[in-house]
Amino acid sequence: MRGVVKRFGALEVLRGIDLTIERGEVVVLCGPSGSGKSTLLRCINGLEAIALGEVIVEGEHVRSKGSKLDTLNPRIGMVFQAFNLFPHLTILQNLILAPTMVLKVPRAEAIERARALLARVGIEQKADAFPDMLSGGQQQRAAIARALAMNPELMLFDEPTSALDPEMIHEVLDVMRDLAHEGMTMVIVTHEMGFAREVASRVVFMDEGLIVEQAKPDAFFSKPREERTKQFIGKIL
Numbered sequence: 700m701r702g703v704v705k706r707f708g709a710l711e712v713l714r715g716i717d718l719t720i721e722r723g724e725v726v727v728l729c730g731p732s733g734s735g736k737s738t739l740l741r742c743i744n745g746l747e748a749i750a751l752g753e754v755i756v757e758g759e760h761v762r763s764k765g766s767k768l769d770t771l772n773p774r775i776g777m778v779f780q781a782f783n784l785f786p787h788l789t790i791l792q793n794l795i796l797a798p799t800m801v802l803k804v805p806r807a808e809a810i811e812r813a814r815a816l817l818a819r820v821g822i823e824q825k826a827d828a829f830p831d832m833l834s835g836g837q838q839q840r841a842a843i844a845r846a847l848a849m850n851p852e853l854m855l856f857d858e859p860t861s862a863l864d865p866e867m868i869h870e871v872l873d874v875m876r877d878l879a880h881e882g883m884t885m886v887i888v889t890h891e892m893g894f895a896r897e898v899a900s901r902v903v904f905m906d907e908g909l910i911v912e913q914a915k916p917d918a919f920f921s922k923p924r925e926e927r928t929k930q931f932i933g934k935i936l
């Protein structure tokens with residue numbers, strides 16, 4: 700991202716974001732509520748049109764075509780706080796929908812791959828269940844598997860555990876940790892600072908639409924430079 704400015708009417712929500720993420724990096728994005736974290740993620744996959752600057756993914760300019768999910772770059776997977784599974788489809792149907800419709804993967808092949816992904820996130824026995832029959836943690840693991848079914852190059856997570864009961868947070872973080880260890884490029888908005896410390900290659904701290912500070916997790920948590928970062932860390936640790 701170079702010089703990215705995003706406005707909602709008169710409100711400037713991103714005020715000049717420069718951010719380069721290398722392949723294989725796991726970037727944890729943190730900052731106070733309203734600082735622009737979700738908006739930044741949404742600019743990476745073209746869900747939001749920007750006013751100024753540029754967003755380039757894998758050498759290609761991201762141009763927003765509005766928030767229609769089927770026009771998004773299929774190489775960028777996104778996982779939201781509120782699972783967003785299609786409630787009228789089974790878990791397996793949720794996983795094969797985009798691969799068959801968007802990537803034109805043959806149905807049998809999509810099903811085989813979906814089952815493998817469900818096994819990978821530990822819910823293969825839920826393939827024929829509907830989302831509301833699953834716990835929150837299981838639904839979020841299904842949502843991650845659904846994103847992976849598109850074979851993404853980059854995964855964006857927007858507070859993936861914030862809506863979960865404490866005992867379910869770990870099962871989702873475990874799946875994300877495995878993904879990180881397999882080399883997936885990830886940008887994760889989260890308040891799980893233990894996870895950030897352990898898994899992130901870099902922590903980026905935002906406030907009021909700007910990147911205030913970024914560092915490797917050890918340095919970020921043990922010797923933050925900026926006053927605003929110190930205050931934030933003091934509040935959440």
Ligand code: ADP
Binds near residue numbers: 710712730732733738
């Ligand atoms: P964060 O994810 O860090 O909490 P957001 O990116 O959601 O922050 O929001 C940043 C700011 O942009 C907030 O002031 C929020 O109210 C505003 N905002 C976000 N989305 C919209 C929208 N669709 N229309 C108007 N304002 C918005």
Ligand code: MG
Binds near residue numbers: 736737738857
């Ligand atoms: Mg947000």
